Amino acid sequence: MPPILQHVQQATKMMSRRKILLLVLGCSTVSLLIHQGAQLSWYPKLFPLSCPPLRDSPPRPKHMTVAFLKTHKTAGTTVQNILFRFAERHNLTVALPHPSCEHQFCYPRNFSAHFVHPATRPPHMLASHLRFDRAELERLMPPGTVYVTILREPAAMFESLFSYYNQYCPAFRRVPNASLEAFLRAPEAYYRAGEHFAMFAHNTLAYDLGGDNERSPRDDAAYLAGLIRQVEEVFSLVMIAEYFDESLVLLRRLLAWDLDDVLYAKLNARAASSRLAAIPAALARAARAWNALDAGLYDHFNATFWRRVASAGRACVEREARELREARERLLRRCFGEEPVLRPAAQIRTKQLQPWQPSRKVDIMGYDLPSGGAGPATEACLKLAMPEVQYSSYLLRKQKRRGGVRARPEPVLDNPPPRPIRALPRGLQGH
Numbered sequence: 147m148p149p150i151l152q153h154v155q156q157a158t159k160m161m162s163r164r165k166i167l168l169l170v171l172g173c174s175t176v177s178l179l180i181h182q183g184a185q186l187s188w189y190p191k192l193f194p195l196s197c198p199p200l201r202d203s204p205p206r207p208k209h210m211t212v213a214f215l216k217t218h219k220t221a222g223t224t225v226q227n228i229l230f231r232f233a234e235r236h237n238l239t240v241a242l243p244h245p246s247c248e249h250q251f252c253y254p255r256n257f258s259a260h261f262v263h264p265a266t267r268p269p270h271m272l273a274s275h276l277r278f279d280r281a282e283l284e285r286l287m288p289p290g291t292v293y294v295t296i297l298r299e300p301a302a303m304f305e306s307l308f309s310y311y312n313q314y315c316p317a318f319r320r321v322p323n324a325s326l327e328a329f330l331r332a333p334e335a336y337y338r339a340g341e342h343f344a345m346f347a348h349n350t351l352a353y354d355l356g357g358d359n360e361r362s363p364r365d366d367a368a369y370l371a372g373l374i375r376q377v378e379e380v381f382s383l384v385m386i387a388e389y390f391d392e393s394l395v396l397l398r399r400l401l402a403w404d405l406d407d408v409l410y411a412k413l414n415a416r417a418a419s420s421r422l423a424a425i426p427a428a429l430a431r432a433a434r435a436w437n438a439l440d441a442g443l444y445d446h447f448n449a450t451f452w453r454r455v456a457s458a459g460r461a462c463v464e465r466e467a468r469e470l471r472e473a474r475e476r477l478l479r480r481c482f483g484e485e486p487v488l489r490p491a492a493q494i495r496t497k498q499l500q501p502w503q504p505s506r507k508v509d510i511m512g513y514d515l516p517s518g519g520a521g522p523a524t525e526a527c528l529k530l531a532m533p534e535v536q537y538s539s540y541l542l543r544k545q546k547r548r549g550g551v552r553a554r555p556e557p558v559l560d561n562p563p564p565r566p567i568r569a570l571p572r573g574l575q576g577h
């Protein structure tokens with residue numbers, strides 16, 4: 147053995163096992179630090195702190211053809227209002243339902259291009275409730291249309307559905323004392339698949355997306371995976387209601403719109419007295435278990451959403467979301483006074499701004515214009531807070547006039563859908 151090795155062997159023998167362990171630990175820590183140092187120097191590249199440029203060079207024009215799948219109780223009315231106002235400002239045509247379908251495209255039937263009023267074809271935009279049917283939408287919308295939709299956390303969404311459709315959905319009407327807890331303790335006792343408006347009581351998101359809301363991912367995981375794949379194939383962006391402002395930042399970047407194009411007033415919100423302040427954890431678990439397909443969709447697209455935010459630059463998206471909130475607050479103050487408040491329909495004097503009320507037990511809130519307002523700014527403010535029913539009727543009248551369609555009774559569809567579930571705001575009923 148060479149003398150150097152003999153020396154090492156001797157030294158090793160002299161060291162206790164504990165010392166050897168310490169030496170190994172020390173070496174590993176140094177190597178880890180060197181490795182981490184390299185990672186840290188890459189950090190800004192992985193998570194850019196500044197916003198990447200929105201516009202390509204040459205600048206991308208604003209995208210004008212959009213189909214928004216308005217799912218139920220997911221903040222969809224607020225998104226619809228943003229799209230309606232954009233369409234008006236840019237003189238675009240909005241696909242609107244035939245009057246026999248009321249303001250929805252004959253929901254809950256599968257969407258058909260026949261449900262679209264002829265005066266609103268060919269459209270640039272579409273944003274009214276419908277049950278998704280890819281082939282029929284592609285038949286209607288021009289090539290290059292960007293498809294977007296929005297999802298909401300299923301327990302919160304279910305609580306909203308249960309309250310809003312309580313008088314319309316037989317599964318909910320059967321529950322004693324309109325108790326959400328009683329329903330979720332034994333949903334099968336109240337729910338009958340296939341009956342009128344059953345889709346509001348079971349996996350509503352899956353149904354709106356054109357899926358089979360009776361499938362359970364526990365028995366059939368492949369079904370959920372297939373539905374997710376179909377949604378991913380069609381929709382360029384799936385927004386998340388809980389992160390509404392961040393969603394709008396991604397939307398306006400996708401469409402190359404300005405931040406001003408996505409300013410909004412929150413629409414269709416229940417009064418605090420009509421909602422649970424917080425959903426107890428056990429109830430939320432039960433709601434997710436009952437709506438397991440929706441929970442699977444939400445979890446998947448919530449994760450994809452945050453990956454999108456990371457690739458746009460999280461700090462950048464947050465900064466833009468903050469700018470959006472500030473600009474929105476300024477706009478609301480300008481329109482609705484120094485302290486803009488959401489108020490119940492009975493306190494809103496401007497009829498065009500009174501939201502539809504689903505029942506005497508649920509208050510849907512809205513904004514009102516300060517008295518004496520007039521002029522072009524008022525018109526913009528009116529649209530900003532205009533509920534879905536009034537805005538859809540207004541747009542249909544306007545587009546019919548533009549297309550030279552004279553006011554005359556509409557032909558009735560061969561097979562009319564079940565009666566619409568929205569009518570005039572409560573304050574206007576019986577007038």
Ligand SMILES: Nc1ncnc2c1ncn2[C@@H]1O[C@H](COP(=O)(O)OS(=O)(=O)O)[C@@H](OP(=O)(O)O)[C@H]1O
Nearest residue numbers: 218219220221222223224306390412413414415416
């Ligand atoms: N900007 C924003 N951010 C977060 N949440 C919002 C927003 N705008 C509306 N909402 C809430 O969305 C619920 C209404 O959803 P929709 O307009 O889609 O309802 S509907 O299906 O058209 O009747 C309704 O929820 P609930 O109040 O829980 O019922 C609204 O409060």
